[in-house]
Amino acid sequence: MKIETVDDLRKLRYGIIGAGALGGFYGSLLCKNGYRTAFLMRSTAKDVKEHGLKINSAWGKWEVHPEVFDSPQDMGVCDILIVGLKTISNVSLKEIFKHTVGPQTIVITLQNGFGNEEYIESMLPDNSATPGISRVIGGCSFICCWRENSTVINHTAGGNIEFAELDGVERPRIKAICQMLNDMKIPCAIKSSPADVRWHKLVWNIPFSGLGLVAKADTAAVLNSPELRATARRIMAEIQMIAKQDGIDITDKFCEWQFERTESMGHYKSSMQIDYECKREAEVEAILGEPVRRARKLGVAVPLMEMIYGAAKLLNCLNIQDAK
Structure with missing residues (x-):
């Protein structure tokens, strides 16, 4: 499948796997801009089929009526799949891909945490038309x-x-995808590696999601508490050390900017905190556990991250037991 320009991308069929808040938001923008887009949904499929999807955004308000399917068999093969699924549901991907991935399908993951690209690649059917070139593109979204x-x-x-x-x-394919999104007014950039993308995303995710769950603190509470704010910055310093050992430079300026941009979020709760409060399993392993394991492998001591991960893991387990 030749992808060199935005015009090439306009001819394709897109599939959103995990059309929750993140997948639904970006999928709606594809629909709004005239791209043929199918949503794979479970419990919300019937409602979205009947009433469409409404977006109240900092970028405006819109409503779309996409193709909606409640099974991968009915959805069928797509040219580009965008995975916004929570990582705790990754076990379902092999069955989903069996019906939605063709020989030339490209899979873009926008999931949180580490290890998703490798896992997705291992779940793809062995039918690639481009051996030697991965069909997976790693990505992260920085969004509330x-x-x-x-x-x-x-x-x-x-x-x-x-x-x-x-x-x-x-x-050319990743340049065209980036250009397509920029044309849709979605700020987009290409980085040197998935690790570069993910370590930078985790500079926000680990302290604010981790403290959100363990301390039951939204972003405003973390910022307004001198102790929690200082702890968040020390966690960021640990992430800087791991990333440096992994060949990725994260500047102090970038870390300080995380506090500046979080000020505008108000009393925002991360998806991890919301999942915990709703008695759902939270993405503790992908966001907290895997970075800690990579730190151990690289020989970097991260006592604060170890503590946050241990506490979050226990709370998550107890929460799941209470929900049963």
Whole structure:
């Protein structure tokens, strides 16, 4: 499948796997801009089929009526799949890909945490038309959005996306995808590697999501507490050390900017904190556990991250037991 320009991308069929707040938001923008987009949904499929999807965004308000499917068999093969699924549901991907991935399908992951690109690649059917070139593109979204109900998504801040090819090569396909999103007014950039993208995202995710769950503190509470704010900055310093050992430079200026941009979020709760409060399993392993394991492998001491991970893991387990 030749992808060199935005015009090439306009001919394709897109599939959103995990059309929750994040997947639904970006999928709605594809629909709004005339791209043929199918949503794979479970519990919300019937409501979205009947009423459409409404977006209340910092970028405006819109409503779309996409193709909606409640099974991968009915959805069928797509040219580009965007995975916004929570990492705790990754076990379902092999069955989903069996019906939605063709020989030339490209899979873009916008999931949180580490290890997603490798896992997704291992779940793809062995039918690639481009052996030697990964069909997976790693990405992260820096966004504040959440579902108000089954048919309404709220977006209050952020929205930019960073991508990287697994081997770091800037192929025409990733340049065209980035241009397409920029044309849609979604700020987009290409980075040197998935690790570069993910370590930078985790500079915010680990302290604010981790403290949100363990201390039951929204972003405003973390910022307004001298102790929690200082702890968040020390966690960021640990992430800087791991990333440096992994070949990624994260500047102090970038860390300080996390506090500046979080000020505009108000009393925002991360998806990890919301999942915990709703008695759902939180993405503790992908966001907290895997970075800690990588730190151990690289020989970097991260006592604060170890403590946050241990506490969050226990709370998550107890929470799941209580929900049963």
